[in-house]
Amino acid sequence: NAGVTQTPKFQVLKTGQSMTLQCAQDMNHNSMYWYRQDPGMGLRLIYYSASEGTTDKGEVPNGYNVSRLNKREFSLRLESAAPSQTSVYFCASILAGGTGTGELFFGEGSRLTVL
């Protein structure tokens, strides 16, 4: 069982470069999330997609864009990377509503360094 898969696991960028973090889940979950984790700050929500076709801003959306490509995939794009975006990024998903428990499942994380 793959669960939630993130790519790439590691990336080094120069300031101003762009990149996309990919996330896919195979659990037929309807809601997906992108978090960033920084030392002493816990996990902060960047964007989320409550269902296919919808996306909404979280606590720290500036500098990011997202695309819910289909029910399985939710990508996070940095258009012009800045050193402040150096962080560990986590994708997560849940099955919300109906028979879903709402339990949050995480990917292994993507470590991004912006020089």
Add this chain to the structure above:
Amino acid sequence: KQEVTQIPAALSVPEGENLVLNCSFTDSAIYNLQWFRQDPGKGLTSLLLIQSSQREQTSGRLNASLDKSSGRSTLYIAASQPGDSATYLCAVKGTYKYIFGTGTRLKVLA
């Protein structure tokens, strides 16, 4: 706006001790509360999920309780072991999203 607080931020205990980690939240209108464990440099592992209609959940040496009215949850770890050393995070779910506390860093000394 939901805010989640975990106290203490760090805790060091001798092996074998029973311990309690605390999580408090400001908005009692939650659907779920979930406890996670995170080892250094690793991802998050789900420990326990408590739905809003439940008061507690147990898994092995772990017991989590939820008091929505007071905005509190506790994670009880019985007979702690060095392998329990990790950061423990709680997260509460509102209508659409989970909000996390900053975690408690636990060290169990052999």
